[in-house]
Amino acid sequence: MLVSILHRITGGALYVGTLLLAAWLLAAAGPERHFDTVNGIFGSWFGRLVLFGYSWALVNHMLGGIRHLFWDTGGGLEKHTASRLAWAQLGASIVLTILVWIVGYMARGT
């Protein structure tokens, strides 16, 4: 239940989050001071928190989507299998998101 509604909530969050992507790319397309402003906001602790949430929503929604595609084939619909898959999705999304950020920091530092 929880993971199911999370799929909608993360989908909705990603929908609104496209505004962040648009802001970032428009800033990069504009003069350097605009880019530095947006980069500064995204790079602040609050910005990073939002981006962390955004990246988790993206990973979680993608894993949920793969689960749904698997269901479309008729597999994994048995009650216990379905709930195990749901919890695995939640756990994997958190682990993978943290991993992505660790790799990100290791790649560049700061």
Next chain:
Amino acid sequence: MTMASSGKDMRTPLGRVRGLGSAREGTGHFWRQRLTAIANIPLTLFFIGFLISLNGAGYAETRNAISNPFVALVLFLFIISGLIHMRLGMQVIIEDYIHGEGGKLALLVLNTLFTIAIGAAIGFALLKIAFGV
């Protein structure tokens, strides 16, 4: 020869499913949702990897990375597939929770306009950077 289907509907069963059948658009929504879902998997993985590679990059380096033809093209595909997918998803959410016809219609219009606006903004930005202007 008798007509298989009763009434005045002259369309074939296939025509009803493809076009404006009882569900108004047949399997089109379902199919596009899945098609873009599948496309989004590799595109999203690329996008995450691209952002990781850009962590800490400044103005010139970011623009330079985006203006790479391969990167620009894949980002373009990511945006197109992602926007189609999210518009379909939001449409389902609106149809599920908003029951007044007027409010539903207004939100469905806004949903499409938001998608187009975001697509135009991001598309414009990507092209501008890619062509170095």
